[in-house]
Amino acid sequence: DLGGTETRGPPPGGPQGGVLRGPDLLGYVGIEAVLDQMRRKTMKAGFEFNIMVVGQSGLGKSTLVNTLFKSKVSRKSCSPNYEEKISKTVQLQSVSHVIEEKGVRMKLTVIDTPGFGDQINNDRCWEPVLKHVNEQYEKYLKEELRVNRQRKIPDTRVHCCIYFLPASGHWLRPIDVEFMKRLGKIVSIVPVIAKADTLTLEERTEFKQRIRQDLVANGIQVYPQKENDEDAEERLLNNTIRESIPFAVVGTDREHQVNGHRVLGRKTKWGIVEVENVAHCEFANLRDLLIRSHLEDLKQVTHDVHYETYRVQRLTAGDGLKGPLVNTPFLSILYYESY
Amino acid sequence: MSQADKMKQGQFTNPETPGYVGFANLPNQVHRKSVKKGFEFTLMVVGESGLGKSTLINSLFLTDLYPERIIPGAAEKIERTVQIEASTVEIEERGVKLRLTVVDTPGYGDAINSQDCFSTIISYIDDQFERYLHDESGLNRRHIVDNRVHCCFYFISPLGHGLKPLDVQFMKAIHNKVNVVPVIAKADTLTLRERERLKRRILDEIDEHGIKIYHLPDAESDEDEDFKEQTRILKASIPFAVVGSNQQIEAKGKKVRGRLYPWGVVEVENPEHNDFLKLRTMLITHMQDLQEVTQDLHYENFRSERLKRGGRLSSHGYVLPLSPAYVPLLLPCVQLRRMQEMIAKMQLQMQKQGDGEGDGHHV
Numbered sequence: 208d209l210g211g212t213e214t215r216g217p218p219p220g221g222p223q224g225g226v227l228r229g230p231d232l233l234g235y236v237g238i239e240a241v242l243d244q245m246r247r248k249t250m251k252a253g254f255e256f257n258i259m260v261v262g263q264s265g266l267g268k269s270t271l272v273n274t275l276f277k278s279k280v281s282r283k284s285c286s287p288n289y290e291e292k293i294s295k296t297v298q299l300q301s302v303s304h305v306i307e308e309k310g311v312r313m314k315l316t317v318i319d320t321p322g323f324g325d326q327i328n329n330d331r332c333w334e335p336v337l338k339h340v341n342e343q344y345e346k347y348l349k350e351e352l353r354v355n356r357q358r359k360i361p362d363t364r365v366h367c368c369i370y371f372l373p374a375s376g377h378w379l380r381p382i383d384v385e386f387m388k389r390l391g392k393i394v395s396i397v398p399v400i401a402k403a404d405t406l407t408l409e410e411r412t413e414f415k416q417r418i419r420q421d422l423v424a425n426g427i428q429v430y431p432q433k434e435n436d437e438d439a440e441e442r443l444l445n446n447t448i449r450e451s452i453p454f455a456v457v458g459t460d461r462e463h464q465v466n467g468h469r470v471l472g473r474k475t476k477w478g479i480v481e482v483e484n485v486a487h488c489e490f491a492n493l494r495d496l497l498i499r500s501h502l503e504d505l506k507q508v509t510h511d512v513h514y515e516t517y518r519v520q521r522l523t524a525g526d527g528l529k530g531p532l533v534n535t536p537f538l539s540i541l542y543y544e545s546y
Numbered sequence: 547m548s549q550a551d552k553m554k555q556g557q558f559t560n561p562e563t564p565g566y567v568g569f570a571n572l573p574n575q576v577h578r579k580s581v582k583k584g585f586e587f588t589l590m591v592v593g594e595s596g597l598g599k600s601t602l603i604n605s606l607f608l609t610d611l612y613p614e615r616i617i618p619g620a621a622e623k624i625e626r627t628v629q630i631e632a633s634t635v636e637i638e639e640r641g642v643k644l645r646l647t648v649v650d651t652p653g654y655g656d657a658i659n660s661q662d663c664f665s666t667i668i669s670y671i672d673d674q675f676e677r678y679l680h681d682e683s684g685l686n687r688r689h690i691v692d693n694r695v696h697c698c699f700y701f702i703s704p705l706g707h708g709l710k711p712l713d714v715q716f717m718k719a720i721h722n723k724v725n726v727v728p729v730i731a732k733a734d735t736l737t738l739r740e741r742e743r744l745k746r747r748i749l750d751e752i753d754e755h756g757i758k759i760y761h762l763p764d765a766e767s768d769e770d771e772d773f774k775e776q777t778r779i780l781k782a783s784i785p786f787a788v789v790g791s792n793q794q795i796e797a798k799g800k801k802v803r804g805r806l807y808p809w810g811v812v813e814v815e816n817p818e819h820n821d822f823l824k825l826r827t828m829l830i831t832h833m834q835d836l837q838e839v840t841q842d843l844h845y846e847n848f849r850s851e852r853l854k855r856g857g858r859l860s861s862h863g864y865v866l867p868l869s870p871a872y873v874p875l876l877l878p879c880v881q882l883r884r885m886q887e888m889i890a891k892m893q894l895q896m897q898k899q900g901d902g903e904g905d906g907h908h909v
Contacts, residue, residue, distance in 0.1 A: 238639045238640075242581065244835065245577070246576070256569075308568075311573060354854060358842045358846075499569070502572055503579060507579070
């Protein structure tokens with residue numbers, strides 16, 4: 208065919224369709240230099256991370272976030288000037304901070320959900336949360352569909368939702384099941400057992416087991432989901448994580464002296480609960496998961512799985528939030544000029 | 547050993563310093579994912595026959611992309627128009643996979659009348675953009691293959707005194723669609739002084755005609771000195787004057803790639819002989835930037851022009867140039883239904899008229 212106007216990219220295979228490995232090459236090309244460039248660029252650009260915390264008042268949400276990021280990014284409800292009473296409805300509050308470490312800059316946004324589960328009648332208290340998550344997807348989708356769109360679309364999508372379970376030692380409560388069932392479909396949920404210093408190690412193990420059973424029994428999807436494991440190595444790593452969630456955490460911003468070191472901990476008459484000591488609680492495991500090893504994966508899963516699911520629903524069902532409108536024979540995308 | 551343990555052990559100096567959170571490890575996480583994913587890169591080479599394009603490509607990636615090549619004679623060439631030949635090869639080095647596609651354009655500039663020899667090339671570039679736009683608008687976006695042309699090496703003949711009219715015309719036709727990197731071919735026909743003069747001449751002519759060639763980004767102030775110096779040298783050497791060869795010649799006791807003449811050996815990888823190494827360094831270190839500029843500038847330009855034109859976008863329905871009065875996705879049910887009816891009507895109309903080009907529908 209002349210000219211290749213109908214060509215859809217390179218023909219399959221070519222004179223050489225195989226893979227050339229290092230030793231087959233006649234020398235060294237130096238492809239890894241691409242990776243260095245990439246790293247430079249990603250560092251320059253900085254990162255955005257949006258984390259949502261959901262749970263009743265007093266479960267230590269703000270303290271945990273502050274402990275995770277070792278900064279006062281969230282205002283605690285027990286601080287002296289905190290005046291808000293329990294609000295009648297669930298109001299979502301977003302606070303953003305830019306934190307920096309070793310030249311890497313991160314814009315961290317914490318979305319708090321005061322009022323969740325605090326009312327007498329908590330029916331449908333998950334709806335404002337659902338609405339918020341979907342609204343961020345909608346915002347992103349709209350920007351993506353603009354005719355003249357921004358180079359880097361601002362990402363306000365929720366990358367991770369930490370759900371706080373009170374350390375009752377029994378089972379998941381109905382509100383926990385209802386919330387996680389619904390949100391697990393649209394966002395990555397990481398359940399944690401809050402204020403876990405009220406459980407002994409045996410109680411903790413049993414509680415976790417029961418929760419895991421409960422999650423399976425109710426068809427609740429938590430992070431990391433099996434379907435998103437990319438390869439065997441990742442599956443292995445994620446299986447270990449799946450067998451130890453939910454993490455039993457304790458948070459604090461106070462430091463104490465233990466054996467000559469300053470550690471973060473809660474001091475009681477019977478001892479000091481060392482937050483970062485894996486023998487005491489699983490805070491370090493949570494931190495490692497969220498920040499040190501799976502931060503990028505959380506963002507990717509949000510973009511490649513949750514956002515894409517939302518987008519497909521939206522584009523095929525018209526007004527996806529209310530259900531399909533008309534049976535369209537094809538996909539009608541309406542692009543629009545900026546205004 | 548879990549990833550967390552691995553990291554605690556080796557990767558950081560004293561990770562448990564007070565106040566250390568650990569998100570400084572994020573670039574490593576991104577790095578790991580990129581290595582797993584690999585890279586895709588499409589390079590187009592344009593230039594008259596015999597300027598050494600194929601040899602240079604083989605030299606650059608140390609492969610033989612064209613093992614069974616037959617060079618056609620003049621008689622065959624007379625009737626030929628410009629062809630597009632794409633070859634893909636996967637290169638893996640130290641665990642990093644690169645899927646490289648080289649798009650060759652034999653026939654360019656060969657005809658006696660080269661008046662229209664680049665419309666095929668431009669169509670090819672546009673087709674890749676169109677295809678990507680189509681994929682990007684689709685429902686399943688998991689495995690979009692990026693075949694857009696990320697870089698075009700334009701080969702300039704070392705004979706003559708600068709750019710030819712065809713060179714100027716071509717580069718102006720594609721400089722808004724692809725990153726153009728001008729390359730002086732067969733640089734071993736020039737002395738050092740002639741080379742410098744030619745480079746200066748070419749740069750002047752590029753300026754004069756308003757041709758937008760690819761500009762290497764400046765090194766940032768916080769990069770290390772070596773990198774800054776390298777960037778400076780690269781920028782100062784454009785356009786690169788190169789020599790390619792696939793033959794190994796014995797010179798000064800070692801085997802080098804080069805060309806053997808009675809008066810000496812031209813070593814391909816000797817920076818004093820030609821700019822081959824600089825070209826390769828530039829390509830590899832700026833591969834990602836070339837991709838980014840293609841994505842953020844050329845592709846976005848194509849996309850907005852395409853969407854403004856309106857009309858049919860393959861099987862994904864219609865693009866309507868909407869006025870701001872319409873709020874697209876959050877339309878209340880009634881308006882959306884009306885719009886969908888309008889689209890169905892238009893489709894019928896178009897089918898009746900025969901599929902014309904998108905004239906921009908007025909809504």
